[in-house]
Amino acid sequence: MILILAVLFFLLILLIGGERGAMSFIALCGNVVALAFAVLLITAGFPPLLITAVLAAAIHAITLVYQNGRNIKTFAAVISSGIMTLVLFLFVLLLSNRMHLSGLNEIDQQGDFPVYYSFHIHINMAQVAVSMIIIGLLGAVMDTSVAVASALYEVHRHSPSLKKKELFASGIVIGKDILATTLNTLYFAYIGESMMLLLYLQKYHYSFVSMMNSKAFLQEFTCIIVSAIGCMLIIPISAAVSAEMFEKKRVPEEQKKAVRQKIRQLSENLTDEYRKQADASIAEQLLELPEYQAANVVFCFASMPGEIDTSAIFADAFRRGKKVGVPKCISRGIMEVYEIKSLEDLEESGPYHIREPKGQSDGKSLEESGLILPEEIDFAVVPCVSCSGDGKRLGHGGGYYDRYLEKTRAYKAAVCRSKEMCADIPVDEHDLLMDVVISEKI
Amino acid sequence: MKRNREFLKQHRWQLGLFTVLLVIVFFAFHDAFLYTQTIGKVTHTETAISGNATNYNTDNDAQKETLYEQKLTIRILNGVHKGEQIKVKSSYAYSQIDSEKYSRGDRVFLEIKGEKQISSAIVNGVKRDQYAVLLTAALVFAILCIAGKKGARALVSLLLNIGIFICSIFLYEKGADLLKMSYALVGIFTVLTVLIVDGPNKRSFAAIVSTLLTTFLAVEVFYLALHFGGEIDYASLDYVTGGQDLETIFLAGICLTSLGAVMDVSISIAAGLNEVVEKNPEVKLRELLSSGREIGHDITGTMINVLFFTYMCGLLPVLIIKLKNSIQLLTIVRLQIPFEIARFLLGGISILLAIPVSIVITTVALKLRRKGAEA
Numbered sequence: 001m002i003l004i005l006a007v008l009f010f011l012l013i014l015l016i017g018g019e020r021g022a023m024s025f026i027a028l029c030g031n032v033v034a035l036a037f038a039v040l041l042i043t044a045g046f047p048p049l050l051i052t053a054v055l056a057a058a059i060h061a062i063t064l065v066y067q068n069g070r071n072i073k074t075f076a077a078v079i080s081s082g083i084m085t086l087v088l089f090l091f092v093l094l095l096s097n098r099m100h101l102s103g104l105n106e107i108d109q110q111g112d113f114p115v116y117y118s119f120h121i122h123i124n125m126a127q128v129a130v131s132m133i134i135i136g137l138l139g140a141v142m143d144t145s146v147a148v149a150s151a152l153y154e155v156h157r158h159s160p161s162l163k164k165k166e167l168f169a170s171g172i173v174i175g176k177d178i179l180a181t182t183l184n185t186l187y188f189a190y191i192g193e194s195m196m197l198l199l200y201l202q203k204y205h206y207s208f209v210s211m212m213n214s215k216a217f218l219q220e221f222t223c224i225i226v227s228a229i230g231c232m233l234i235i236p237i238s239a240a241v242s243a244e245m246f247e248k249k250r251v252p253e254e255q256k257k258a259v260r261q262k263i264r265q266l267s268e269n270l271t272d273e274y275r276k277q278a279d280a281s282i283a284e285q286l287l288e289l290p291e292y293q294a295a296n297v298v299f300c301f302a303s304m305p306g307e308i309d310t311s312a313i314f315a316d317a318f319r320r321g322k323k324v325g326v327p328k329c330i331s332r333g334i335m336e337v338y339e340i341k342s343l344e345d346l347e348e349s350g351p352y353h354i355r356e357p358k359g360q361s362d363g364k365s366l367e368e369s370g371l372i373l374p375e376e377i378d379f380a381v382v383p384c385v386s387c388s389g390d391g392k393r394l395g396h397g398g399g400y401y402d403r404y405l406e407k408t409r410a411y412k413a414a415v416c417r418s419k420e421m422c423a424d425i426p427v428d429e430h431d432l433l434m435d436v437v438i439s440e441k442i
Numbered sequence: 443m444k445r446n447r448e449f450l451k452q453h454r455w456q457l458g459l460f461t462v463l464l465v466i467v468f469f470a471f472h473d474a475f476l477y478t479q480t481i482g483k484v485t486h487t488e489t490a491i492s493g494n495a496t497n498y499n500t501d502n503d504a505q506k507e508t509l510y511e512q513k514l515t516i517r518i519l520n521g522v523h524k525g526e527q528i529k530v531k532s533s534y535a536y537s538q539i540d541s542e543k544y545s546r547g548d549r550v551f552l553e554i555k556g557e558k559q560i561s562s563a564i565v566n567g568v569k570r571d572q573y574a575v576l577l578t579a580a581l582v583f584a585i586l587c588i589a590g591k592k593g594a595r596a597l598v599s600l601l602l603n604i605g606i607f608i609c610s611i612f613l614y615e616k617g618a619d620l621l622k623m624s625y626a627l628v629g630i631f632t633v634l635t636v637l638i639v640d641g642p643n644k645r646s647f648a649a650i651v652s653t654l655l656t657t658f659l660a661v662e663v664f665y666l667a668l669h670f671g672g673e674i675d676y677a678s679l680d681y682v683t684g685g686q687d688l689e690t691i692f693l694a695g696i697c698l699t700s701l702g703a704v705m706d707v708s709i710s711i712a713a714g715l716n717e718v719v720e721k722n723p724e725v726k727l728r729e730l731l732s733s734g735r736e737i738g739h740d741i742t743g744t745m746i747n748v749l750f751f752t753y754m755c756g757l758l759p760v761l762i763i764k765l766k767n768s769i770q771l772l773t774i775v776r777l778q779i780p781f782e783i784a785r786f787l788l789g790g791i792s793i794l795l796a797i798p799v800s801i802v803i804t805t806v807a808l809k810l811r812r813k814g815a816e817a
Binding site: 001002003004005006008009012013016017018020021023024027028031032035036039040042043059063067095097098099100102103104106107108109113114116117118119120121122123124125126128129131132133135136137138139140142143146147150172175176177179180181182183184185186187188189190191192193195196197198199200202203204209212213214215218219220221222223225226227228229232233235236371373 | 496497500506535539541543548551573574589590603612615631638639666668701703742746748751753759760761763764766780784788790798
């Protein structure tokens with residue numbers, strides 16, 4: 001029966017979860033092995049508290065770092081969850097000795113345990129009780145801390161200018177939203193687990209008072225309450241740690257501003273003649289790229305004054321019958337891509353006076369409106385303020401392209417005149433690397 | 443000074459709450475007068491080694507542990523002997539599996555012999571209720587301080603659920619059919635919790651339907667596995683009292699156990715997809731499905747771990763005792779804890795099933811609504 005369930009679980013996780021499901025499964029197996037290993041070590045006589053601390057660290061690495069990848073979100077979650085676990089560790093250490101939760105409870109002591117098993121095993125079961133509570137809360141605390149950290153990261157990405165205080169406040173708001181469901185998950189998980197115990201207590205007419213004093217009930221009760229307290233306290237901790245770390249990450253923004261300023265001054269001094277020549281050479285090289293020629297759906301920006309002239313690229317793409325998409329600002333930091341059949345389909349609009357596809361979305365179906373989904377794009381021509389030869393790109397600072405292109409599998413070609421290139425482009429976490437940077441041949 | 447006053451003003455209700463909870467906890471630490479059993483407080487301990495004991499279930503001769511004897515001075519806190527000091531002997535073993543090591547400040551139940559004068563007394567259990575109150579107070583304070591009104595709502599929903607659960611245990615004792623009752627419980631819990639968390643709207647409707655459907659599917663999976671995989675030995679279930687239909691109890695436990703997690707998945711997917719449709723009413727079906735999958739992925743990985751650690755932590759003491767009694771880890775896993783494993787696997791399966799189920803249900807609900815709006 002277990003085997004059938006296990007196979008079914010495995011199949012479902014692969015079927016529904018795909019690649020990431022497989023990763024979750026591996027992480028779960030890792031946790032099982034880590035837990036089994038810890039139990040064996042404790043049995044071999046190593047101090048339970050020390051083993052628990054090591055186990056907690058290992059579980060963090062497996063569950064958070066392996067499953068979510070090495071990035072700033074994960075590290076924020078690991079740090080906050082680590083702090084929380086440590087604090088609760090001390091709290092439980094104080095409490096559990098006072099509460100006398102060690103070893104077997106009254107009910108187990110009456111069963112067949114004392115008949116078959118020797119209780120003189122030379123292991124400090126008071127410490128094992130602490131381990132038990134700590135292991136029980138790990139899952140829930142990690143879950144909440146990841147939820148807060150990654151949601152806060154999204155907030156930070158969409159509005160990078162937010163200060164530490166504001167980030168913290170919105171972390172708390174996020175925490176409030178998930179708190180109710182987290183509490184419920186815990187509550188039901190423990191209810192299902194302790195139902196047999198509760199029925200037992202009921203059957204033997206334990207009074208409320210004797211239940212509240214019994215080891216059997218309080219072992220379960222302490223586990224659930226301490227987990228819940230952990231889930232609550234992790235919210236401000238995770239919000240604070242994430243806010244602190246994300247704001248630190250913001251420093252490159254200042255450097256980016258400086259580089260942007262420098263390049264803009266540079267480009268003002270460029271002659272029209274140089275620009276024309278450079279743009280023509282860039283377009284020519286781009287059209288020769290095999291990735292471009294193989295592409296069915298091409299994404300290209302409509303150039304503003306001062307930017308590289310893309311009209312030659314558009315002309316070629318129309319001639320070859322490729323599907324051509326142009327970006328349109330939807331809201332702050334968010335853009336969508338719409339198909340155009342000719343440059344006539346563009347009109348100047350939006351806060352930046354960029355040429356964009358004419359108002360499509362009103363009242364038309366998807367096919368009519370010509371929305372192109374990010375996954376459809378094969379090849380993207382990306383504008384920049386400046387680029388480095390190895391593919392680091394500096395945009396205008398709105399984050400539109402970084403956010404959009406992250407969702408595509410497209411081959412990303414940035415175009416940049418050689419006099420506007422810069423060897424040292426400051427980048428942070430969410431800047432995408434370009435696949436190729438094209439500048440004119442000299 | 444001024445700063446202090448401002449701080450007080452700003453955090454008035456938090457301070458009020460703190461004071462109230464503090465009073466309650468203080469009361470719980472001094473509630474001995476409410477008990478009819480005699481309660482004492484350990485004021486002094488003297489501990490001495492009294493001997494050795496061996497683990498008879500191992501070949502290893504070095505497996506000895508020390509036994510201790512304690513002389514406790516206890517002040518009686520209630521009853522006719524209130525205020526009297528007595529001396530009591532108690533013993534414990536290093537492992538503390540079935541014996542307790544007492545320390546100063548512990549409150550214990552006493553069994554006293556002798557009419558007017560105490561002739562003999564033994565310690566008969568630890569008084570723990572004050573810590574239960576302390577923990578609960580700490581949790582309430584944390585919830586309310588961090589989440590304010592939303593926290594209060596979550597607390598109310600939790601209290602309601604606990605109340606209903608207690609009622610149902612009483613009903614069970616009166617002879618209600620456990621299986622029917624747990625199905626009813628699942629229904630009531632789901633509707634109540636989702637409505638309180640999310641309010642009455644189309645999202646919650648979709649979440650409720652998907653939760654119920656998923657739970658139903660999980661039960662079918664259980665029966666299927668039972669049908670093809672054969673019975674499990676219910677005798678190794680914990681706290682068996684005899685005269686119970688163990689299969690039903692186990693099933694009821696499964697329904698309830700993953701309910702919270704399934705609801706979490708359903709609510710997240712329903713809310714997420716609703717958001718997508720609201721932002722872009724013309725969104726394609728294909729994209730809606732992939733959004734749903736994305737949301738599902740984000741939560742299941744950690745959710746399965748939550749269940750895993752919640753279930754497995756309780757096994758720790760028993761596992762260690764058995765291992766130390768020369769039983770192999772594999773034997774224990776195979777024969778002695780199949781329930782915890784089956785319960786965890788079924789919980790995981792429910793969470794996974796909840797993803798496609800709630801995607802389909804939410805999509806259908808959103809489409810239907812749109813058609814209704816067009817007509």
